[in-house]
Amino acid sequence: MMQDQYEQGKILLINKPLNWTSFDVVKKLRNIIGVKKIGHAGTLDPLATGLLIIGTGKFTKKLNELQGLDKTYEGIFEIGRTTPSYDLETNFDTENDISGVSVHDLEKAKEALTGAISQIPPAHSAIKVGGERAYKKARKNQQIKLEPRDVIVHEFSIDSQHLPEVHFQVKCSKGTYIRSLARDFGQHVGVGAYLKKLVRTKVGDYRIEDADDLDTFIRRFDGGH
Helix, strand or coil: CHHHHHHHEEEEEEEECCCCCHHHHHHHHHHHHCCCCEEEECCCCCCCEEEEEEEEEHHHHHHHHHHCCCEEEEEEEEECEECCCCCCCCCCCEECCCCCCCHHHHHHHHHHCCEEEEECCCCCCCCEECCEEHHHHHHCCCCCCCCCEEEEEEEEEEEEEECCEEEEEEEECCCCCHHHHHHHHHHHHCCCEEEEEEEEEEECCEEHHHCEEHHHHHHHHHHCC
């Protein structure tokens, strides 16, 4: 029986849908597959899509190890505007003229944010502050102080720029916030920026090309019963 295989343990690669939390995907699969032990490695924000690794049964023990793997992303920064969440979860709070921004400015910002860097996580994140998720405090407009974290941006390339959009690819260590990278990129350029789009394409050697859309997986699972 197919369910027994999932109880024993499987690694599933899912292309997380837009506007779903990573936990939403886990919850949906738990209900569909009917397993108790299931989890994910490496949270994706609701407004991000892409590769989400799911472990079931005995393979949930591997999730910590998988979470530590390097991640690869592609996406779009929009320069000249900012939001409190550094993405489109919140409304724009500043707008700046970008007419003075050159390709050289973009390249300098990219170089400054490549290698070992220190970054402050977004206030709108799942980090716990005083026992409560930071984003819950941020949504109540409470002041939050998050400590900088050391992360590594192994590779950072700008594929094209059709300003105000900057299309990029990043390979980075565990714990790197691409939304914070967007904020810092905008600060280096001098006009602000936010993360307009994000897709996780790789986790270690696992690739999005090998992932199932959630609906496709559910149809196939149902068809196997």
